[in-house]
Amino acid sequence: MTTTTHLSSTDRWLPLPLAAWQDTYATLHLWTQIIGKIRLALAPKMNHWWHSTLYVTPRGLTTGTMPDGSRSFEIAFDFLQHQLLIETSDGIVRTIALAPCSVAAFYRAVMSTLKDMGIEVRIWTMPQEIADPIPFEQDEQHAAYDAESAQRFWQILMQADRLLTDFRARYAGKCSPVHFFWGSFDLAVTRFSGRRAPEHPGGVPHMADWVTREAYSYEVSSCGFWFGGGSIEASFYAYAYPAPGGFKDYPIQPPAAFYSPDMQEFMLPYEAVRQADDPEAMVMAFLQSTYEAAANLAHWDRASLDYQPVVKG
Incomplete structure:
Protein backbone atom coordinates (compact mmCIF):
# COMPACT_ATOMS: atom_id res chain seq x y z
CA MET A 1 0.00 0.00 0.00
CA THR A 2 1.30 3.49 -0.90
CA THR A 3 1.37 6.07 1.88
CA THR A 4 1.13 9.73 0.97
CA THR A 5 2.72 12.27 3.31
CA HIS A 6 1.02 15.66 3.49
CA LEU A 7 3.22 18.49 4.71
CA SER A 8 1.81 21.31 6.78
CA SER A 9 2.21 24.88 5.52
CA THR A 10 4.95 25.48 8.09
CA ASP A 11 6.81 22.41 6.81
CA ARG A 12 6.61 23.67 3.22
CA TRP A 13 7.52 27.27 4.04
CA LEU A 14 10.76 26.89 5.97
CA PRO A 15 12.47 29.68 7.92
CA LEU A 16 15.66 31.09 6.40
CA PRO A 17 16.57 34.46 7.94
CA LEU A 18 19.52 36.22 6.33
CA ALA A 19 21.65 36.10 9.47
CA ALA A 20 21.39 32.30 9.56
CA TRP A 21 22.97 31.72 6.16
CA GLN A 22 24.54 34.94 4.89
CA ASP A 23 27.97 33.37 4.28
CA THR A 24 26.51 30.39 2.40
CA TYR A 25 24.21 32.78 0.52
CA ALA A 26 27.18 34.85 -0.66
CA THR A 27 29.15 31.79 -1.80
CA LEU A 28 26.20 30.07 -3.48
CA HIS A 29 25.33 33.31 -5.27
CA LEU A 30 28.78 33.33 -6.85
CA TRP A 31 28.72 29.61 -7.68
CA THR A 32 25.42 30.06 -9.54
CA GLN A 33 26.96 32.98 -11.43
CA ILE A 34 29.75 30.74 -12.73
CA ILE A 35 27.25 28.18 -14.01
CA GLY A 36 24.91 30.85 -15.31
CA LYS A 37 27.70 32.52 -17.27
CA ILE A 38 28.47 29.19 -18.95
CA ARG A 39 24.87 29.05 -20.15
CA LEU A 40 25.05 32.71 -21.19
CA ALA A 41 28.14 31.94 -23.28
CA LEU A 42 26.79 28.86 -25.05
CA ALA A 43 23.00 29.12 -25.33
CA PRO A 44 21.38 30.77 -28.38
CA LYS A 45 20.69 34.42 -27.61
CA MET A 46 17.10 35.18 -26.63
CA ASN A 47 15.15 38.36 -25.93
CA HIS A 48 15.41 39.91 -22.48
CA TRP A 49 18.34 37.61 -21.50
CA TRP A 50 16.09 34.56 -21.16
CA HIS A 51 18.96 32.41 -22.46
CA SER A 52 21.04 33.14 -19.38
CA THR A 53 18.78 31.91 -16.58
CA LEU A 54 18.58 28.78 -14.44
CA TYR A 55 15.46 26.73 -13.64
CA VAL A 56 14.12 25.08 -10.50
CA THR A 57 14.04 21.27 -10.50
CA PRO A 58 12.86 18.62 -8.00
CA ARG A 59 16.47 18.44 -6.82
CA GLY A 60 17.86 21.96 -7.22
CA LEU A 61 18.68 24.25 -10.13
CA THR A 62 19.61 23.50 -13.72
CA THR A 63 20.85 25.22 -16.84
CA GLY A 64 18.58 23.03 -18.95
CA THR A 65 19.99 21.67 -22.20
CA MET A 66 22.89 23.61 -23.70
CA PRO A 67 24.55 23.05 -27.09
CA ASP A 68 28.13 21.87 -27.50
CA GLY A 69 28.61 21.52 -31.21
CA SER A 70 26.50 18.59 -32.41
CA ARG A 71 25.96 17.27 -28.89
CA SER A 72 24.34 18.83 -25.85
CA PHE A 73 24.89 18.92 -22.11
CA GLU A 74 23.39 20.12 -18.85
CA ILE A 75 24.77 21.38 -15.54
CA ALA A 76 22.61 20.99 -12.44
CA PHE A 77 22.91 21.81 -8.76
CA ASP A 78 21.62 18.85 -6.75
CA PHE A 79 20.81 20.02 -3.22
CA LEU A 80 19.68 16.55 -2.10
CA GLN A 81 22.99 14.82 -2.84
CA HIS A 82 24.91 18.11 -2.59
CA GLN A 83 26.72 17.78 -5.86
CA LEU A 84 27.06 19.59 -9.15
CA LEU A 85 26.07 17.18 -11.92
CA ILE A 86 27.33 17.60 -15.50
CA GLU A 87 25.88 15.27 -18.16
CA THR A 88 26.37 15.13 -21.91
CA SER A 89 24.15 13.66 -24.62
CA ASP A 90 26.85 11.10 -25.45
CA GLY A 91 26.73 9.58 -21.99
CA ILE A 92 29.58 11.32 -20.14
CA VAL A 93 28.72 12.12 -16.51
CA ARG A 94 30.82 14.00 -13.97
CA THR A 95 30.07 15.27 -10.48
CA ILE A 96 31.65 17.91 -8.27
CA ALA A 97 30.89 17.87 -4.55
CA LEU A 98 29.04 20.85 -3.09
CA ALA A 99 30.96 21.41 0.12
CA PRO A 100 32.85 24.27 1.77
CA CYS A 101 35.40 25.56 -0.73
CA SER A 102 36.37 28.92 -2.19
CA VAL A 103 34.80 30.41 -5.29
CA ALA A 104 38.23 30.17 -6.93
CA ALA A 105 38.46 26.43 -6.18
CA PHE A 106 34.90 25.84 -7.42
CA TYR A 107 35.64 27.78 -10.62
CA ARG A 108 38.78 25.75 -11.28
CA ALA A 109 36.96 22.48 -10.63
CA VAL A 110 34.10 23.35 -12.99
CA MET A 111 36.28 24.58 -15.83
CA SER A 112 38.75 21.70 -15.62
CA THR A 113 35.92 19.16 -15.50
CA LEU A 114 34.30 20.67 -18.58
CA LYS A 115 37.64 20.59 -20.40
CA ASP A 116 38.12 16.92 -19.48
CA MET A 117 34.66 16.25 -20.95
CA GLY A 118 35.68 17.94 -24.20
CA ILE A 119 33.60 21.07 -23.60
CA GLU A 120 35.40 24.30 -24.44
CA VAL A 121 33.91 27.48 -22.98
CA ARG A 122 35.27 30.84 -21.86
CA ILE A 123 33.39 33.21 -19.58
CA TRP A 124 33.92 36.70 -18.24
CA THR A 125 34.99 35.96 -14.68
CA MET A 126 33.84 39.20 -13.04
CA PRO A 127 30.69 38.69 -10.95
CA GLN A 128 27.58 40.69 -11.91
CA GLU A 129 25.23 42.83 -9.81
CA ILE A 130 27.48 42.57 -6.76
CA ALA A 131 29.24 45.37 -4.90
CA ASP A 132 33.05 45.13 -4.82
CA PRO A 133 33.25 42.07 -7.11
CA ILE A 134 36.27 39.77 -7.10
CA PRO A 135 37.09 37.76 -10.25
CA PHE A 136 36.09 34.14 -9.74
CA GLU A 137 39.61 32.80 -10.18
CA GLN A 138 40.90 35.15 -7.45
CA ASP A 139 38.10 34.80 -4.89
CA GLU A 140 39.40 32.92 -1.87
CA GLN A 141 37.19 35.00 0.44
CA HIS A 142 33.82 33.33 -0.15
CA ALA A 143 34.05 29.67 0.81
CA ALA A 144 31.07 28.79 3.03
CA TYR A 145 28.59 26.01 2.29
CA ASP A 146 26.12 24.89 4.93
Whole structure:
Protein backbone atom coordinates (compact mmCIF):
# COMPACT_ATOMS: atom_id res chain seq x y z
CA MET A 1 0.00 0.00 0.00
CA THR A 2 1.30 3.49 -0.90
CA THR A 3 1.37 6.07 1.88
CA THR A 4 1.13 9.73 0.97
CA THR A 5 2.72 12.27 3.31
CA HIS A 6 1.02 15.66 3.49
CA LEU A 7 3.22 18.49 4.71
CA SER A 8 1.81 21.31 6.78
CA SER A 9 2.21 24.88 5.52
CA THR A 10 4.95 25.48 8.09
CA ASP A 11 6.81 22.41 6.81
CA ARG A 12 6.61 23.67 3.22
CA TRP A 13 7.52 27.27 4.04
CA LEU A 14 10.76 26.89 5.97
CA PRO A 15 12.47 29.68 7.92
CA LEU A 16 15.66 31.09 6.40
CA PRO A 17 16.57 34.46 7.94
CA LEU A 18 19.52 36.22 6.33
CA ALA A 19 21.65 36.10 9.47
CA ALA A 20 21.39 32.30 9.56
CA TRP A 21 22.97 31.72 6.16
CA GLN A 22 24.54 34.94 4.89
CA ASP A 23 27.97 33.37 4.28
CA THR A 24 26.51 30.39 2.40
CA TYR A 25 24.21 32.78 0.52
CA ALA A 26 27.18 34.85 -0.66
CA THR A 27 29.15 31.79 -1.80
CA LEU A 28 26.20 30.07 -3.48
CA HIS A 29 25.33 33.31 -5.27
CA LEU A 30 28.78 33.33 -6.85
CA TRP A 31 28.72 29.61 -7.68
CA THR A 32 25.42 30.06 -9.54
CA GLN A 33 26.96 32.98 -11.43
CA ILE A 34 29.75 30.74 -12.73
CA ILE A 35 27.25 28.18 -14.01
CA GLY A 36 24.91 30.85 -15.31
CA LYS A 37 27.70 32.52 -17.27
CA ILE A 38 28.47 29.19 -18.95
CA ARG A 39 24.87 29.05 -20.15
CA LEU A 40 25.05 32.71 -21.19
CA ALA A 41 28.14 31.94 -23.28
CA LEU A 42 26.79 28.86 -25.05
CA ALA A 43 23.00 29.12 -25.33
CA PRO A 44 21.38 30.77 -28.38
CA LYS A 45 20.69 34.42 -27.61
CA MET A 46 17.10 35.18 -26.63
CA ASN A 47 15.15 38.36 -25.93
CA HIS A 48 15.41 39.91 -22.48
CA TRP A 49 18.34 37.61 -21.50
CA TRP A 50 16.09 34.56 -21.16
CA HIS A 51 18.96 32.41 -22.46
CA SER A 52 21.04 33.14 -19.38
CA THR A 53 18.78 31.91 -16.58
CA LEU A 54 18.58 28.78 -14.44
CA TYR A 55 15.46 26.73 -13.64
CA VAL A 56 14.12 25.08 -10.50
CA THR A 57 14.04 21.27 -10.50
CA PRO A 58 12.86 18.62 -8.00
CA ARG A 59 16.47 18.44 -6.82
CA GLY A 60 17.86 21.96 -7.22
CA LEU A 61 18.68 24.25 -10.13
CA THR A 62 19.61 23.50 -13.72
CA THR A 63 20.85 25.22 -16.84
CA GLY A 64 18.58 23.03 -18.95
CA THR A 65 19.99 21.67 -22.20
CA MET A 66 22.89 23.61 -23.70
CA PRO A 67 24.55 23.05 -27.09
CA ASP A 68 28.13 21.87 -27.50
CA GLY A 69 28.61 21.52 -31.21
CA SER A 70 26.50 18.59 -32.41
CA ARG A 71 25.96 17.27 -28.89
CA SER A 72 24.34 18.83 -25.85
CA PHE A 73 24.89 18.92 -22.11
CA GLU A 74 23.39 20.12 -18.85
CA ILE A 75 24.77 21.38 -15.54
CA ALA A 76 22.61 20.99 -12.44
CA PHE A 77 22.91 21.81 -8.76
CA ASP A 78 21.62 18.85 -6.75
CA PHE A 79 20.81 20.02 -3.22
CA LEU A 80 19.68 16.55 -2.10
CA GLN A 81 22.99 14.82 -2.84
CA HIS A 82 24.91 18.11 -2.59
CA GLN A 83 26.72 17.78 -5.86
CA LEU A 84 27.06 19.59 -9.15
CA LEU A 85 26.07 17.18 -11.92
CA ILE A 86 27.33 17.60 -15.50
CA GLU A 87 25.88 15.27 -18.16
CA THR A 88 26.37 15.13 -21.91
CA SER A 89 24.15 13.66 -24.62
CA ASP A 90 26.85 11.10 -25.45
CA GLY A 91 26.73 9.58 -21.99
CA ILE A 92 29.58 11.32 -20.14
CA VAL A 93 28.72 12.12 -16.51
CA ARG A 94 30.82 14.00 -13.97
CA THR A 95 30.07 15.27 -10.48
CA ILE A 96 31.65 17.91 -8.27
CA ALA A 97 30.89 17.87 -4.55
CA LEU A 98 29.04 20.85 -3.09
CA ALA A 99 30.96 21.41 0.12
CA PRO A 100 32.85 24.27 1.77
CA CYS A 101 35.40 25.56 -0.73
CA SER A 102 36.37 28.92 -2.19
CA VAL A 103 34.80 30.41 -5.29
CA ALA A 104 38.23 30.17 -6.93
CA ALA A 105 38.46 26.43 -6.18
CA PHE A 106 34.90 25.84 -7.42
CA TYR A 107 35.64 27.78 -10.62
CA ARG A 108 38.78 25.75 -11.28
CA ALA A 109 36.96 22.48 -10.63
CA VAL A 110 34.10 23.35 -12.99
CA MET A 111 36.28 24.58 -15.83
CA SER A 112 38.75 21.70 -15.62
CA THR A 113 35.92 19.16 -15.50
CA LEU A 114 34.30 20.67 -18.58
CA LYS A 115 37.64 20.59 -20.40
CA ASP A 116 38.12 16.92 -19.48
CA MET A 117 34.66 16.25 -20.95
CA GLY A 118 35.68 17.94 -24.20
CA ILE A 119 33.60 21.07 -23.60
CA GLU A 120 35.40 24.30 -24.44
CA VAL A 121 33.91 27.48 -22.98
CA ARG A 122 35.27 30.84 -21.86
CA ILE A 123 33.39 33.21 -19.58
CA TRP A 124 33.92 36.70 -18.24
CA THR A 125 34.99 35.96 -14.68
CA MET A 126 33.84 39.20 -13.04
CA PRO A 127 30.69 38.69 -10.95
CA GLN A 128 27.58 40.69 -11.91
CA GLU A 129 25.23 42.83 -9.81
CA ILE A 130 27.48 42.57 -6.76
CA ALA A 131 29.24 45.37 -4.90
CA ASP A 132 33.05 45.13 -4.82
CA PRO A 133 33.25 42.07 -7.11
CA ILE A 134 36.27 39.77 -7.10
CA PRO A 135 37.09 37.76 -10.25
CA PHE A 136 36.09 34.14 -9.74
CA GLU A 137 39.61 32.80 -10.18
CA GLN A 138 40.90 35.15 -7.45
CA ASP A 139 38.10 34.80 -4.89
CA GLU A 140 39.40 32.92 -1.87
CA GLN A 141 37.19 35.00 0.44
CA HIS A 142 33.82 33.33 -0.15
CA ALA A 143 34.05 29.67 0.81
CA ALA A 144 31.07 28.79 3.03
CA TYR A 145 28.59 26.01 2.29
CA ASP A 146 26.12 24.89 4.93
CA ALA A 147 24.23 21.94 3.45
CA GLU A 148 21.06 22.47 5.49
CA SER A 149 20.84 26.15 4.48
CA ALA A 150 21.43 25.28 0.83
CA GLN A 151 18.68 22.70 0.99
CA ARG A 152 16.27 25.16 2.59
CA PHE A 153 17.11 27.69 -0.11
CA TRP A 154 16.09 25.13 -2.75
CA GLN A 155 12.96 24.02 -0.88
CA ILE A 156 11.76 27.64 -0.62
CA LEU A 157 12.50 28.10 -4.32
CA MET A 158 10.32 25.07 -5.10
CA GLN A 159 7.35 26.60 -3.28
CA ALA A 160 7.82 29.98 -4.95
CA ASP A 161 8.28 28.31 -8.35
CA ARG A 162 5.05 26.33 -7.88
CA LEU A 163 2.97 29.45 -7.22
CA LEU A 164 4.64 31.60 -9.86
CA THR A 165 4.06 28.84 -12.42
CA ASP A 166 0.38 28.72 -11.46
CA PHE A 167 0.20 32.49 -11.85
CA ARG A 168 1.96 32.34 -15.23
CA ALA A 169 -0.68 29.91 -16.49
CA ARG A 170 -3.33 32.62 -16.17
CA TYR A 171 -1.96 34.78 -18.97
CA ALA A 172 -2.36 34.38 -22.73
CA GLY A 173 0.03 37.12 -23.81
CA LYS A 174 3.81 37.04 -24.09
CA CYS A 175 5.23 35.85 -20.79
CA SER A 176 8.66 34.74 -19.65
CA PRO A 177 9.36 31.33 -18.17
CA VAL A 178 9.56 31.16 -14.39
CA HIS A 179 13.32 31.39 -14.14
CA PHE A 180 16.15 32.10 -11.73
CA PHE A 181 18.35 35.11 -12.40
CA TRP A 182 21.79 34.41 -10.98
CA GLY A 183 22.84 38.07 -11.13
CA SER A 184 20.18 39.30 -8.73
CA PHE A 185 19.68 35.83 -7.16
CA ASP A 186 15.91 35.84 -7.54
CA LEU A 187 13.14 33.82 -9.14
CA ALA A 188 11.01 35.82 -11.58
CA VAL A 189 8.20 35.69 -14.11
CA THR A 190 7.35 38.62 -16.38
CA ARG A 191 4.17 39.46 -18.29
CA PHE A 192 4.30 41.73 -21.35
CA SER A 193 1.57 44.05 -22.62
CA GLY A 194 2.85 43.78 -26.20
CA ARG A 195 3.82 47.45 -26.38
CA ARG A 196 7.33 48.86 -26.65
CA ALA A 197 8.60 50.65 -23.56
CA PRO A 198 10.46 53.95 -23.45
CA GLU A 199 14.22 53.47 -23.31
CA HIS A 200 15.24 52.55 -19.79
CA PRO A 201 17.35 55.31 -18.20
CA GLY A 202 19.82 52.79 -16.83
CA GLY A 203 21.61 53.49 -13.60
CA VAL A 204 20.83 50.11 -12.01
CA PRO A 205 23.65 49.48 -9.50
CA HIS A 206 26.31 47.03 -10.71
CA MET A 207 24.60 46.45 -14.06
CA ALA A 208 25.58 47.81 -17.49
CA ASP A 209 22.97 50.15 -18.96
CA TRP A 210 22.85 48.26 -22.27
CA VAL A 211 21.93 45.09 -20.40
CA THR A 212 19.11 46.85 -18.55
CA ARG A 213 17.78 48.43 -21.74
CA GLU A 214 17.42 45.07 -23.47
CA ALA A 215 15.72 43.59 -20.41
CA TYR A 216 13.14 46.40 -20.30
CA SER A 217 12.66 47.14 -23.99
CA TYR A 218 8.96 46.22 -23.74
CA GLU A 219 6.29 47.20 -21.24
CA VAL A 220 6.17 44.69 -18.38
CA SER A 221 4.54 43.63 -15.17
CA SER A 222 7.03 41.47 -13.30
CA CYS A 223 6.93 39.54 -10.05
CA GLY A 224 9.03 37.04 -8.21
CA PHE A 225 10.80 35.96 -5.07
CA TRP A 226 14.07 37.38 -3.72
CA PHE A 227 16.15 36.03 -0.84
CA GLY A 228 16.89 39.51 0.46
CA GLY A 229 20.02 41.51 1.09
CA GLY A 230 21.34 44.19 3.40
CA SER A 231 18.58 45.02 5.88
CA ILE A 232 15.83 43.45 3.73
CA GLU A 233 14.71 39.91 4.48
CA ALA A 234 13.37 37.49 1.87
CA SER A 235 10.24 38.72 0.08
CA PHE A 236 7.92 38.24 -2.82
CA TYR A 237 8.03 41.35 -5.02
CA ALA A 238 6.24 42.96 -7.95
CA TYR A 239 6.94 45.98 -10.15
CA ALA A 240 6.06 47.51 -13.50
CA TYR A 241 8.14 49.15 -16.20
CA PRO A 242 7.29 51.79 -17.01
CA ALA A 243 5.37 52.28 -13.76
CA PRO A 244 2.07 53.96 -14.66
CA GLY A 245 0.80 56.98 -12.77
CA GLY A 246 -0.68 56.03 -9.42
CA PHE A 247 1.04 52.65 -9.37
CA LYS A 248 2.59 52.91 -5.91
CA ASP A 249 -0.72 54.01 -4.38
CA TYR A 250 -2.87 51.31 -5.98
CA PRO A 251 -4.76 49.22 -3.38
CA ILE A 252 -3.20 45.75 -3.32
CA GLN A 253 -3.58 42.58 -1.29
CA PRO A 254 -2.82 41.22 1.26
CA PRO A 255 -2.57 43.79 4.08
CA ALA A 256 0.97 42.61 4.88
CA ALA A 257 2.17 43.84 1.45
CA PHE A 258 3.50 47.36 0.92
CA TYR A 259 5.21 49.60 -1.60
CA SER A 260 8.92 50.20 -0.96
CA PRO A 261 10.10 53.59 -2.24
CA ASP A 262 13.71 52.46 -1.95
CA MET A 263 13.17 49.30 -4.03
CA GLN A 264 10.48 50.96 -6.20
CA GLU A 265 8.34 47.86 -6.04
CA PHE A 266 5.65 46.17 -3.99
CA MET A 267 6.93 43.68 -1.42
CA LEU A 268 5.37 40.88 0.59
CA PRO A 269 7.68 39.66 3.36
CA TYR A 270 8.36 35.94 3.26
CA GLU A 271 7.94 35.71 7.03
CA ALA A 272 4.36 37.03 6.72
CA VAL A 273 3.68 34.29 4.16
CA ARG A 274 5.25 31.67 6.41
CA GLN A 275 3.05 32.64 9.34
CA ALA A 276 -0.18 32.89 7.34
CA ASP A 277 -3.04 30.40 7.75
CA ASP A 278 -3.13 30.04 3.95
CA PRO A 279 0.27 31.02 2.50
CA GLU A 280 -0.68 30.06 -1.05
CA ALA A 281 -3.79 32.24 -1.08
CA MET A 282 -1.81 35.15 0.36
CA VAL A 283 0.86 34.93 -2.34
CA MET A 284 -1.65 34.54 -5.18
CA ALA A 285 -3.60 37.58 -3.94
CA PHE A 286 -0.37 39.58 -3.98
CA LEU A 287 0.60 38.45 -7.48
CA GLN A 288 -2.85 39.11 -8.95
CA SER A 289 -3.48 42.47 -7.30
CA THR A 290 -0.07 43.87 -8.22
CA TYR A 291 -0.55 42.73 -11.81
CA GLU A 292 -3.92 44.50 -11.84
CA ALA A 293 -2.21 47.66 -10.56
CA ALA A 294 0.08 47.65 -13.59
CA ALA A 295 -2.42 46.43 -16.19
CA ASN A 296 -5.40 48.53 -15.14
CA LEU A 297 -3.51 51.78 -14.71
CA ALA A 298 -1.62 51.33 -18.00
CA HIS A 299 -4.77 50.21 -19.88
CA TRP A 300 -3.54 46.80 -20.98
CA ASP A 301 -5.94 44.83 -23.18
CA ARG A 302 -6.88 42.46 -20.38
CA ALA A 303 -9.81 41.02 -22.29
CA SER A 304 -7.32 39.52 -24.75
CA LEU A 305 -4.37 38.94 -22.42
CA ASP A 306 -5.86 37.41 -19.27
CA TYR A 307 -6.50 33.68 -19.49
CA GLN A 308 -8.61 31.20 -17.59
CA PRO A 309 -7.09 27.71 -17.90
CA VAL A 310 -9.43 25.21 -19.55
CA VAL A 311 -11.16 22.87 -17.12
CA LYS A 312 -12.67 19.64 -18.40
CA GLY A 313 -16.45 19.91 -18.28
